[in-house]
Amino acid sequence: MTARIIDGKAIAAALRETIATRIAALPYRPGLAVILVGEDAASTVYVRNKDRAAKAAGLNASTIRLPAETSPASLLATIQSLNDDPDIDGILVQLPLPPHIATDVIIRAIDPAKDVDGFHPDNVAALALGAPSLVPCTPSGVMHLLHAAGTNISGARAVVLGRSNIVGRPMAALLLAADATTTIAHSRTANLPDECRRADILIAAVGRANMVTADWINPGATIIDVGINRTPDGTLTGDVDFAAALPIAGAITPVPGGVGPMTIACLLDNTLLAAGRRRGSKAGGSSSGAIPAMKSIAGTFGSSAPEPR
Numbered sequence: 548m549t550a551r552i553i554d555g556k557a558i559a560a561a562l563r564e565t566i567a568t569r570i571a572a573l574p575y576r577p578g579l580a581v582i583l584v585g586e587d588a589a590s591t592v593y594v595r596n597k598d599r600a601a602k603a604a605g606l607n608a609s610t611i612r613l614p615a616e617t618s619p620a621s622l623l624a625t626i627q628s629l630n631d632d633p634d635i636d637g638i639l640v641q642l643p644l645p646p647h648i649a650t651d652v653i654i655r656a657i658d659p660a661k662d663v664d665g666f667h668p669d670n671v672a673a674l675a676l677g678a679p680s681l682v683p684c685t686p687s688g689v690m691h692l693l694h695a696a697g698t699n700i701s702g703a704r705a706v707v708l709g710r711s712n713i714v715g716r717p718m719a720a721l722l723l724a725a726d727a728t729t730t731i732a733h734s735r736t737a738n739l740p741d742e743c744r745r746a747d748i749l750i751a752a753v754g755r756a757n758m759v760t761a762d763w764i765n766p767g768a769t770i771i772d773v774g775i776n777r778t779p780d781g782t783l784t785g786d787v788d789f790a791a792a793l794p795i796a797g798a799i800t801p802v803p804g805g806v807g808p809m810t811i812a813c814l815l816d817n818t819l820l821a822a823g824r825r826r827g828s829k830a831g832g833s834s835s836g837a838i839p840a841m842k843s844i845a846g847t848f849g850s851s852a853p854e855p856r
């Protein structure tokens with residue numbers, strides 16, 4: 548058997564198309580502000596991609612670039628002015644921040660109604676409680692992929708490998724809300740390969756290249772690889788040994804071209820959702836409403852905490 552490859556690029560393109568159509572029908576252009584502090588190479592690329600995608604979808608997107616030595620007070624003042632700006636519907640502070648800035652203080656300063664990353668504690672709590680709110684983009688993108696792939700989630704055994712605030716924990720909350728029997732596995736988990744081998748749905752989000760090998764995979768399982776790791780020869784690879792998993796899994800995402808494109812599409816979707824909520828019911832609404840697992844949920848999670856190992 549060869550696993551079906553879940554084409555995140557195509558699924559994200561379709562979602563972006565839907566979002567662009569919805570935005571075009573609005574009487575206003577939703578506003579998204581992305582803040583980048585410093586010049587971290589990966590963050591610079593991510594922010595550029597977010598800005599391009601947002602503009603292509605018809606959002607009124609702007610990137611605010613601040614020097615690495617920006618003071619916490621100055622960053623807080625920038626966020627406050629965006630909170631107060633009626634034309635801004637979504638605010639995203641790219642992480643990681645320079646070490647002299649306390650990430651949790653910055654995230655708490657963002658208006659939860661504009662928190663399109665879904666990292667504010669109010670949104671984290673909402674997700675934990677299953678109440679509608681803004682959901683972190685990467686886990687939200689994974690749910691889209693599972694639905695697009697036709698994966699049966701209700702009653703399935705799902706294992707989330709990794710417990711970060713940005714991916715692992717909100718991912719588990721979403722799967723639980725979709726009625727999966729959900730386990731979070733991590734570096735201290737006893738018999739990690741055994742846990743993973745029990746999974747009908749395996750979400751790998753640890754940030755270690757090719758950590759999941761053939762013997763960790765339940766034959767026929769759906770594997771979603773959130774990892775984006777650069778190997779010494781410069782190529783990108785996921786947390787899963789893709790070639791080894793291919794003959795065993797039922798369906799699998801590639802890296803690149805799997806989860807990555809979905810994260811940005813879901814950011815656009817969150818901005819549309821936030822705009823609709825802020826500006827009134829006629830204004831907009833999330834494309835995620837089409838996804839059954841997302842209907843009963845919403846919320847958020849996150850922090851810039853490094854992935855606990």
Ligand code: GUN
Nearest residue numbers: 639640641642643664684
């Ligand atoms: N850095 C890595 N992933 C993310 C994300 O999803 N949001 C933000 N703001 N920063 C990140």
